[in-house]
Amino acid sequence: MPTYLTSQDIAAALELRDLTDPDHGPHAMQLLLDTVVDALTEQWGIPARWLRTSPLVPVGDNYDRLGFDSDAITRDARYSRYVSPTVMLRSHTSASIPWLLRTFDPSAQVDELHVLPGLVYRRDSIDRTHVGEPHQVDLWRVSSMTSMSVEDLDGMLAVVVDAVLPGAQWRAVPADHPYTEAGRQLDVLVEGQWLELAECGLIAPALLTSCGLDPRVWSGLALGMGLDRALMLRKGIDDIRLLRAYDPRIKAQMNDLDRWRPVSTLPSISRDISIVIDADDDDETLGDRIRTAILHRIDDIESVTVRARSSYDDLPESARARLGLTRHQVNALVRIVIRPLVHTLTDAEANELRDRMYLAVHQGPHRELIADGR
Structure with a gap:
């Protein structure tokens, strides 16, 4: 029997500050995301379209319309937060993609970068790198004017890495996603260790077709990135709680992308x-x-x-x-x-x-x- 969130649970989730949203106050996470988006739009010479959607989404958009199997473990109520049999708090910002693609006129001339940032909601372990409400962004270049290829995907990865961690060594390893083809996991080398930065791929023709777009005309690149991890790597932060801390010594350092300067650590x-x-x-x-x-x-x-x-x-x-x-x-x-x-x-x-x-x-x-x- 599924367990659904109480009204208090939902209110607490929706009241949480979204560090990617300027309306909630400035934060270094916004600076980092702006850097990535500016680099991509300059590289491609196309506009960016920012979309902020409600974190309450249809279960069908979060899973079914993105191609997830009906028995996918991620659907389990132990890991996802359900509001009702048909509505949930999104587990990834990709949940807004089916809606986005359905808004396109199939005959339109489009080549844009779509930026979908915000909080996502999961049930997760408690440690220095995990929270139950991480920040994520989906960056999707959708085009009816240019046919996207694996070479374009590799170019996108190079730009993203240089924007987040200038000069970092990176690799792309094969990864499966139900809504992409040629799926990749983007890893960066940090202090001798490979760490995941993003997941990406070419937009799957089946997804385009299901949203009323002809894959012989429409194509694109899809990338999802955890912004908490990206910002921690950029600033050299080793405790995710610091991103939301209210101590003036800490909060002042969350207004720029400079390296983290440790403050006194209390005993455990x-x-x-x-x-x-x-x-x-x-x-x-x-x-x-x-x-x-x-x-x-x-x-x-x-x-x-x-x-x-x-x-x-x-x-x-x-x-x-x-x-x-x-x-x-x-x-x-x-x-x-x-x-x-x-x-x-x-x-x-x-x-x-x-x-x-x-x-x-x-x-x-x-x-x-x-x-x-x-």
């Missing part, structure tokens, strides 16, 4: 918990439950890591009885690292946070809470 507080969870729970589902439970304190949490999992058969009967474990559950040992960005916590405050997170994920009949000694 670790808490280990032993919990009972369903066997198919993973870091993403646990992270999402914790975010929901401590919504206004989530920036105090640096990471939540499952360090070990023990199945029913892995444990002796005495341990199963103590935990109240059933055959469809596992015992997980989880480490919580608490490290606020701008203020210190007392042990009592850390323990209170620990207990709230414990209650959010523990599904066994017996509780081990610090606050009440149980």
